[in-house]
Amino acid sequence: MLDFLKSPILAMQDFFALAGRAFLNIVRRPHYFDDVFIQMDIIGVGSLPIVVLIGFFSGGVMALQMSRALSTYGATGQIGTITAITLVRELGPVLTALLVAGRNASGIASELGSMKVTEQIDAMRALGTDPVQKLVTPRLIATSVMLPLLTIIADFVGLFGGYCVACLLLNLLTPSQYWTTSYRAIEYNDLSQGLLKPFCFAIIIALVGCFYGMRTTGGTQGVGRATTQAVVVASIWVFVVNFVITRVYVNL
Amino acid sequence: MADQSSDCILRFDGVSVRFDETPALDHLSFSMRAGETRVILGAAGSGKTVLLKTALGLIHPAEGTVSVFGDDITRRTEQEMSGLRSRIGMLFQEGGLFDSLTVEENVAYPLVNQKRARRLSPEQVRERVEESLRFVELEHTLEKFPSELSGGMRRRVGIARAAVTEPPLVLFDSPTAGLDPITANTIIALIVKERDVKNTTTALVTHRYQDGTLLANFRYNPESGQLEPLGRNGSAAGRTTTFMVMREGRLVFEGTQDQLEASRDPYISKFARQSSE
Numbered sequence: 001m002l003d004f005l006k007s008p009i010l011a012m013q014d015f016f017a018l019a020g021r022a023f024l025n026i027v028r029r030p031h032y033f034d035d036v037f038i039q040m041d042i043i044g045v046g047s048l049p050i051v052v053l054i055g056f057f058s059g060g061v062m063a064l065q066m067s068r069a070l071s072t073y074g075a076t077g078q079i080g081t082i083t084a085i086t087l088v089r090e091l092g093p094v095l096t097a098l099l100v101a102g103r104n105a106s107g108i109a110s111e112l113g114s115m116k117v118t119e120q121i122d123a124m125r126a127l128g129t130d131p132v133q134k135l136v137t138p139r140l141i142a143t144s145v146m147l148p149l150l151t152i153i154a155d156f157v158g159l160f161g162g163y164c165v166a167c168l169l170l171n172l173l174t175p176s177q178y179w180t181t182s183y184r185a186i187e188y189n190d191l192s193q194g195l196l197k198p199f200c201f202a203i204i205i206a207l208v209g210c211f212y213g214m215r216t217t218g219g220t221q222g223v224g225r226a227t228t229q230a231v232v233v234a235s236i237w238v239f240v241v242n243f244v245i246t247r248v249y250v251n252l
Numbered sequence: 253m254a255d256q257s258s259d260c261i262l263r264f265d266g267v268s269v270r271f272d273e274t275p276a277l278d279h280l281s282f283s284m285r286a287g288e289t290r291v292i293l294g295a296a297g298s299g300k301t302v303l304l305k306t307a308l309g310l311i312h313p314a315e316g317t318v319s320v321f322g323d324d325i326t327r328r329t330e331q332e333m334s335g336l337r338s339r340i341g342m343l344f345q346e347g348g349l350f351d352s353l354t355v356e357e358n359v360a361y362p363l364v365n366q367k368r369a370r371r372l373s374p375e376q377v378r379e380r381v382e383e384s385l386r387f388v389e390l391e392h393t394l395e396k397f398p399s400e401l402s403g404g405m406r407r408r409v410g411i412a413r414a415a416v417t418e419p420p421l422v423l424f425d426s427p428t429a430g431l432d433p434i435t436a437n438t439i440i441a442l443i444v445k446e447r448d449v450k451n452t453t454t455a456l457v458t459h460r461y462q463d464g465t466l467l468a469n470f471r472y473n474p475e476s477g478q479l480e481p482l483g484r485n486g487s488a489a490g491r492t493t494t495f496m497v498m499r500e501g502r503l504v505f506e507g508t509q510d511q512l513e514a515s516r517d518p519y520i521s522k523f524a525r526q527s528s529e
Binding site for chain 2: 132
């Protein structure tokens with residue numbers, strides 16, 4: 001039983017050690033700003049098209065489903081309210097995080113994993129640079145900045161998708177009705193949890209991706225395994241942390 | 253011992269390294285002085301690469317102490333080590349190049365990313381990269397990626413990268429492994445050139461005795477640009493070459509080339525006989 005628990009606990013310890021060093025390096029010299037910007041481009045700008053697409057359709061489908069449910073009560077005027085709240089609180093942050101986890105946690109893990117198995121991480125250390133400083137910290141900063149921004153874009157595009165369905169496709173309410181109700185529905189509470197969530201998810205995605213990449217062993221097969229594990233574990237933790245944050249906000 | 257440690261660049265004191273209880277280095281002790289050339293021979297799996305990685309602090313010993321430039325590095329953290337590592341050049345077995353960076357970016361890497369050397373302007377970096385690549389006669393490959401180069405060229409880029417910061421100590425891990433004899437001799441000639449022009453302390457790990465012989469008996473003549481033979485024992489210009497033979501993580505021989513060739517031990521003499529075969 002103890003042996004069974006030993007490896008996950010050790011992995012957890014390694015994970016937090018890596019996380020601690022990655023955070024500490026934010027304030028420590030040298031700073032690799034070039035790498036931060038390159039990662040922001042890969043993670044943020046690179047994910048933009050797919051985030052926009054997914055945001056649009058999830059907002060649209062939300063409006064479609066709600067139009068049916070709300071029409072039973074004759075309350076189709078509330079479509080904007082419901083779309084806005086669900087998007088800002090849950091769908092926007094979680095869907096964007098899952099997309100970025102699939103796209104970037106895997107990308108990070110496979111890149112770092114390949115570097116690990118070809119001894120490039122060791123070469124980096126031998127050349128007097130800290131791989132955590134050079135590889136992990138820039139990815140952590142880039143993801144933490146870009147994921148909240150991506151979420152804001154996804155939320156907005158989602159609202160636009162809802163508008164297209166509710167006003168243009170189904171003709172249930174006027175544009176000003178839709179936009180006013182959705183604008184009024186969102187409170188500071190919704191906004192703060194809608195921005196806190198992607199920030200936490202970003203830390204999870206970047207660190208899990210880097211963690212599995214940095215501890216890759218076993219050649220190319222190992223890289224594949226690390227990539228899969230990174231996506232699975234990052235996605236699971238996104239859901240768990242999402243639940244915890246929601247639980248806290250529901251009581252506020 | 254105190255007077256010894258002053259010019260002692262690398263020192264192993266009873267160092268043991270284990271991987272899952274199997275010993276890779278077993279109570280290894282030796283020391284290298286400034287300006288010395290050290291040739292480390294041994295069969296595959298005898299712990300030669302582990303020795304170099306331990307000297308760089310990439311692997312932490314289970315027992316014993318390792319001192320580099322007089323500082324004990326055994327208990328150093330990764331952050332503290334990076335400063336020290338910038339004073340050591342290392343050539344990895346396969347070159348250890350970053351495959352997603354061009355040759356130019358690879359050679360510039362230590363200049364741009366090390367804490368110590370980050371105050372160079374891009375023009376200065378470019379100048380030193382070109383100089384370093386000219387040294388290994390690869391100045392025309394700046395824009396190429398490592399995958400576009402041959403095995404020998406990759407090692408030469410590795411040498412250029414290890415030497416670009418002009419470190420006082422350079423470690424070479426099997427620079428001739430898997431190369432044809434002609435390319436292998438070119439690589440060793442470059443190492444001799446690097447040693448004699450930049451005046452570095454050199455440690456070379458190899459399984460080819462010829463590599464050691466070249467290093468011990470030849471020197472680079474800057475006027476002719478060729479290697480020329482030294483007197484026997486290679487002790488001219490204050491240079492000494494010491495041979496070490498390793499077997500299963502233990503040091504079984506340490507001494508001059510003559511002592512190595514005179515050895516009666518079957519394992520040791522196998523290495524010395526290689527060249528005459």
